Amino acid sequence: MNGAETLLRTLMNAGVDTCFANPGTSEMHFVAALDRVRGMRPVLGLFEGVVAGAADGYARMADKPAATLFHLGPGLGNGLSQLHNAMRARTPVVNVVGEHATWHRQYETPLASDVEAYARPVSGWLRTCASPRLLAADTRAAVKAAYGPPGQIASLILPADCSWGEADDPAPPVQRPRRPSVDPAALEAVARVLGSGEPVVMLMNGAAVRADGLHAASRIAATTGATVLADTFTARLERGAGRSPIQRFPRYPDQGAALLREARHLVLVETVPPVGFFAYPDQPSWLTPESCAIHTLAAPGDDAVAALEALCDMLGAREDSASIQPLAVPEPATGELSPESVGQSVAALLPEHAIVADEAVTSRGGLPEATAGCPPHDWLSLTGGALGGGLPMAIGAAVACPDRQVLCLQADGAGMYNVQSLWTMARERLDTTVVVYANRSYRILHNEFQRLGLGEVGESARQLMNIGDPDLDWVSLATGMGVEAHRIETIEAFNTHFAAAMREPGPRLLEVVL
């Protein structure tokens, strides 16, 4: 058995059965081995950002890593921004990067590159395989490392001769690691703080913002008066009817600082202290006041849900004290086509267990609020701020959950970064519905320009912040990649086409012209 086959069989033994790939010559033995290893699903991306973002979305929903396959340093380079988002989401990824044969790396060939240097900014674990004899063990170590906890990107660099050389048998299955329990002393300390009557803000992310964690946190809030918030960006938030709702920490630093002004205690649950997304000349980046003590209940990857439930017991927070979101589904909107009316109509029609991949940036109006009472659904955010995550995350989520409807809320500017994603949606016949908010500008840059006090936007600046002239025609773009698409200019048309998209399988794109 050659190295590539051992690698693939080791992945399969570990339950890693999906590989998002954009291969090149140095990966041909890996590609050939796919034909000999039953059950490994290869998914092609026409660009590496698609591959990386899909691996992120997949693992957020599957709760296990996918493998990637990249071609040398430059191929990996194309995937880095979406791996950055995955890193910030603490997503497990087994990141396989092909490399020249060991003896070939010394030469100045066109594609010679320092693959480790490319991988380092996003990798929590990084190893270059030195021999096909080591590949089974290296692959197993990569899967273990990817799981964490917390999840991380484990980059296994695979020289071509390690792929084609004779290898040992595949490695045995990897036990999915347990999350470490929270230290009883930390529990005691936080229980004291919550029982003190002083103002407490509890900020949560990771597993804490799924149903069980939210439920426990809501009991704590009801019992103690603590303010419970989710981070501005979360990897996967479970919400909707029957779940405990949660507000997000505000995005802008002045709003964040205002929220924390009266707090005497900040309790962190799988997150770090809040700071501004960007710096501004006259505003502090660090938002926690001096007078506010910081307590870590659970570090990222710790068993936060068990800790929150233990706190409930310690504080006597009754099971029925949790706030539960009632089902509240509006009628489809009428009147003007706007982000608000689109939000209402989405809320009217969003099916149970939908997955929302949210990269609407500035465009989605009140959609999160409008959908708060929809049937239960999952919400995936752009955790690392690197544009282009929406479409590929939707791919990954749809591959992980073929029985669920995936809705991608996509700003037009951000959607262009990995626009090739549409082709993979068509190729794999994924049940993804993409709503493009076409406002013809990097609206967020206009907002930031104003927040920074830069005054009037002149002609050169306008050139860099508007993406009209020419307008993108998303219907043509989608059609060109095999995805059925419709231009939406009235709310009635949106209602009709969105309902059809929810009802019928396969990918669809609706370009909402704003």
Added chain:
Amino acid sequence: MNGAETLLRTLMNAGVDTCFANPGTSEMHFVAALDRVRGMRPVLGLFEGVVAGAADGYARMADKPAATLFHLGPGLGNGLSQLHNAMRARTPVVNVVGEHATWHRQYETPLASDVEAYARPVSGWLRTCASPRLLAADTRAAVKAAYGPPGQIASLILPADCSWGEADDPAPPVQRPRRPSVDPAALEAVARVLGSGEPVVMLMNGAAVRADGLHAASRIAATTGATVLADTFTARLERGAGRSPIQRFPRYPDQGAALLREARHLVLVETVPPVGFFAYPDQPSWLTPESCAIHTLAAPGDDAVAALEALCDMLGAREDSASIQPLAVPEPATGELSPESVGQSVAALLPEHAIVADEAVTSRGGLPEATAGCPPHDWLSLTGGALGGGLPMAIGAAVACPDRQVLCLQADGAGMYNVQSLWTMARERLDTTVVVYANRSYRILHNEFQRLGLGEVGESARQLMNIGDPDLDWVSLATGMGVEAHRIETIEAFNTHFAAAMREPGPRLLEVVL
């Protein structure tokens, strides 16, 4: 004057007057300053690969660097593969990367990233500005470093507070550096080798493959019997009628080794010894036989043209001994539509001083041979092997040379990597004609699969090497980004539309269905 304005004015003083950009919030002061600095042309790319590849194509034709503008590590990450190609072409690039304000970098914000780590794999020079007071000097140093010689990527990382802080005056102009003269001893040694009567192969790249260098090398070949070759991939090859033609070193290692088998001397002119592009299990990567001595006439960046002309004098190579390509323009093809007939028709219609951005990979049939006798033109190759360079290089070349026709030969698979380039062609109304060879597969991977002896392509492998199902519709893709496009299914249609594209201004795309 703030830092951003000093930076821009320093660039202008140095003759750097074009900025390919994809900015974000941390670059807003740079964007605002563009409105205050006359003459700096901002060109927006909707994806960073477009920005990087355009900067590469621009400098290859302008013989001076453009500036880029990227947004933090992940934004730069998206540009790395095309910067890799630029690095291999020894293209000068002033690579400006925005970064969080200095005091903000310590925090774990969504976009926090080690920008230097991202930049390192492609940068010959790398500096993070530490204060707006240093920005004028840092910018000047970056321009000097970019020039080399040889040209390189000079990455200047620009924290937001260095951009918005009060800065000193712009730095004075940068003298374009002279290429170092070749050591007389090296000249003597190579002259002796060339005069020895033993078999010599002279391999050239850089300035040596422009008109003057080719002419001198041709005189040397005629006088001494040496075999003169260009590297397989060259940044910019000047060719066509009136110039001295040159063959390229073959791509595959078995062919390269065969070519060098009888050579007793290998003379390097702005290049390194040839090695295989990829490794193969049973073939050597290093192609120069033990019995062949290696002599460096000119290292990359040295004054190779002066050295070749000095050799002519030393060897008594007469001015009129050079081989000169006669004008030889075929009629437009008739018959079947094929890569060969397309090549003939392109040759029939290619205008004088056209610039060919070549990323046709496996598809272009005999086009290079067919166009050998066309009016003089320039040929830009994919120097670093990172797919996606064709379209953005065409942008850069067209921005650098607005009076010249740019022809992009584009394989369909490779064209998808930076497909967003089409929008910039439309936005800037560039005179670019894109010929897409639509074969619906990564044909090169099929070739490599066979070369590696991997036998029959199975279903999983086919999934990763074919890009049909669904077929890409390049006419829709181009139209969606504002570029007029035509599907070509007969050679007559090609002749009509290609002639119109050569005649009329503005971008056009022809999808040749193979």
